[in-house]
Amino acid sequence: MKPSYLTEEAISSFIAAAFVEDIGPGDYSSLSSIPDGKRGQAKLIIKDDGIIAGVELAVRIFKTFDPNLEVELFVKDGDKVKYGDIGLVVKGLSASILSSERLVLNCMQRMSGIATLTHRLTEKILHTKARLMDTRKTTPNFRLMEKWAVHIGGGVNHRFALYDMVMLKDNHVDFAGGIRQAIEACKSYLNQNNLDLKIEVETRTLDEVAEVIEVGGVDFIMLDNMDYTTMRKAVEMVGDNYKTEASGGITEETLVPVAECGIDFISMGVLTHSVSSLDISLKAF
CATH class of the missing domain: 3.90.1170.20 (Quinolinate phosphoribosyl transferase, N-terminal domain)
Structure with missing residues (x-):
């Protein structure tokens, strides 16, 4: 399909x-x-x-x-x-x-x-539930084909662009004044504009993970640049309430240990930006 x-x-x-x-x-x-x-x-x-x-x-x-x-x-x-x-x-x-x-x-x-790269990396984590996912780090005007290639290689396409999903990253959170403010403002905006979009929030610490869980109303929690111990704890905290995504500096060498933390998705910009x-x-x- x-x-x-x-x-x-x-x-x-x-x-x-x-x-x-x-x-x-x-x-x-x-x-x-x-x-x-x-x-x-x-x-x-x-x-x-x-x-x-x-x-x-x-x-x-x-x-x-x-x-x-x-x-x-x-x-x-x-x-x-x-x-x-x-x-x-x-x-x-x-x-x-x-x-x-x-x-x-x-x-x-x-x-x-x-x-080819997507397929090779996907094969490495088949023993886990984690799925390999692309990013928006694509070539201008060639994103369509690059994401299609990830799909062909067995990877999962993340949001295609800024308009088909909300991702509240660290800069959004910082500019909004905090995680709660960013999430609540986002949900209000989507409601006022009749937009039915998934929401993902980037977290950098266990405290931020806890705050997202407390505020609620999101679909995905991104665990950014966390070490394995912290990531496992974050996955335990989230449980089955939200899907989790590992992101930030993940390489072919660290891919398997990250997948074995129990994460749902692993996003890697390398799939498209330097292949x-x-x-x-x-x-x-």
């Missing part, structure tokens, strides 16, 4: 904007060198081991640029791939293949890198 943010309008708008950025008034390299009507074919070659992502998007990109391009798929989103695998073959006007090549590769390489792309190329044959 696709995430709700993957609407036809959102995907189409992304592709249209990306083509404007990359092609502008014309792909003069292809237009000037390829004879009119020249047909060809190219294969997508996987040059890394990992999890492939962006396959469905690649078909959309090719078909958006030229509906007459034929795309034969040999893999699907979420499949494990290895060096030398062929992901797809595209056939049609040679100029159309070349004009859409870079956008396809840029998306698939980065999305596959994200899906290595999978090596993929498109070659004519």
Whole structure:
């Protein structure tokens, strides 16, 4: 099942904007060198081991640029791939293949890198109830695809943006004058504006966790930068009343101990903000 943010309008708008950025008034390299009507074919070659992502998007990109391009798929989103695998073959006007090549590769390489990392880290915590979750630390104008890649890799998408969930972080709390003030002001605002949104509150100490529990009316409690002992105590305090999220400086090395604290979700910005792309190329044959 696709995430709700993957609407036809959102995907189409992304592709249209990306083509404007990359092609502008014309792909003069292809237009000037390829004879009119020249047909060809190219294969997508996987040059890394990992999890492939962006396959469905690649078909959309090719078909958006030229509906007459034929795309034969040999893999699907979420499949494990290895060096030398062929992901797809595209056939049609040679100029159309070349004009859409870079956008396809840029998306698939980065999305596959994200899906591969997400999958690897998710596998490490399968023995716990914790689920790996992304953040808003994404590339401007590419969030849609980066979060899609996390989903394909087996991770959980956190809020998509500032408008689909309330997260009262440390700065919100400090500017509001405290946790109680921030929560009460938030609930009042949502009620006055007829907004039905989940509320998450970031906590930094056990005292702050206790205060959130006392005020109530929230859905998630974030445990930020807590050591393992403090986090376990916080999870015990929260119990089944709210979902808990661990956040802040969590690495691949500390992921498993954090998960074993009994946390519900673990958010890691590294999934999207500093991932290595999978090596993929498109070659004519």
